[in-house]
Amino acid sequence: MLVMKFGGTSVGSGERMLHIARIVQDVRSGWLPAGHQGPVQPDRPIIVVVSAMSGVTDALLNAARRAATGRPGACDVAETLREQHYQAIETVALPEEQAVLRAEIEQLIQEFRNLCMAISILGESTPRGLDAAASLGERLAVRLTAAALRKTGIPATAVEATRLIVTDDRFTDASPLMDETEQRVREHLIPLVKAGQTPVVTGFIGATREGWTTTLGRGGSDFSAAILGYCLNADEVWIWTDVDGVMTADPRVVPTAHTIPEISYAEVAELAYFGAKVIHPKTIRPAMEKNIPIRILNTFNPGGPNTRIVAQPDRNQGGVKGITSIKGLSLIMVEGRGMLGIPGIAARVFSTVAAEGISVLMISQSSSEQSICFVIRREESARALQMLERAFAYEMAARNVDRIWALDDVAVLAIVGAQMRETPGIAARVFGALGRAGINVLSIAQGSSEHNLSLVVAEPEADEAVQAIHREFFGG
């Protein structure tokens, strides 16, 4: 079994959908990507997973949020979405299928309108409501993609993952309940495959046990593909996107970045966690647990370079594999000369922010114990400060803690590679490169994983910092 996931730009128009249908057809006829090794089971069944057409999830969520403010016209985007999907139908669907397909799209658009109206009447958009709205993008896209496959001569059926992926009820960031999901996936998909059908499954979405639609977090279609791969014991998961695999840096920031041919689960997890959007960080775990290789390929350049993600790459040379950055962050600092004497202060700092549901991306403590600093998302900074000031009111009054403050608009850079700790001089080269570029480093942490050196810089300097470090290790 092979699971193939296609992202938003890869299904961004009717033509793009027909293009991926041809890719599926080629793979069915034995086409293999560059660098593929070993035998492949002939006629192995394919499960297709698709995202919403590019821009659609954003449009749906923006409309739902605006509807909550009661602003007029928030739901007008329904017209644009209908138009966009109707137009694609003309390209992707056989003439005899077009009327039925239009009716199905119409029904989903109407569902969105009703939802939008309900949100504007209530005057609030709950996470549950947002998930119901966001899920429509994938529900629209699977129907069109399945039609495109059929037009290309592949028997295909659209499947909504609300029937397959059972999740907890953390709306907008739900986690799958794997045992139940595995049972459902096998129950629904195996008979389809046995009947010669190629299932085209919605990425991104699932449902609670009670049947409420959930989403797995933004960019979560990659995770959906890995979940299905896990449940079906797939021999590979291929993630088709709009770049040539995982690259040494985001090619939008570093135009000379190049494809990393092979990388370990551990390394790619660090890159993904620290901002390499090309693969959602949650994708790694299900694949790793069953040792399923993931391959990242480009629908715009199918025969080109691609990345294979495995437990132990054959050609793992130490050193730096890639450089990433995450923007929109704040550095929070708790400082005080008297902190040295207070036991458990770090524990109290972190339990205070954890109690607020704020996640910490990076921590560093100076050896003098006179300050603790950590990085969180910018939008959570004011709330974190307020909570910390409340929690340490006594220590502040006693002058053991002098100052709790935030440096907003910072970015974390991560320099990732296996055995970096054993490769001498990497940190020196990183700081040398940044020094020559005149970029000030605000904080440093060596990740406990030994795969990662992270540092904080001012957000406006982040791209330049990534470029300077990339030049140092990869030239160009």
Ligand code: ADP
């Ligand atoms: P999809 O819609 O196919 O899921 P995404 O937009 O989520 O695609 O992810 C692909 C994008 O990830 C690329 O266009 C690229 O700009 C960005 N990206 C960030 N870091 C990297 C990296 N290290 N390697 C490749 N792409 C990266």
Ligand code: ASP
């Ligand atoms: N369509 C969803 C999003 O935009 C999921 C995905 O693209 O992976 O977040």
Ligand code: MG
């Ligand atoms: Mg993505």
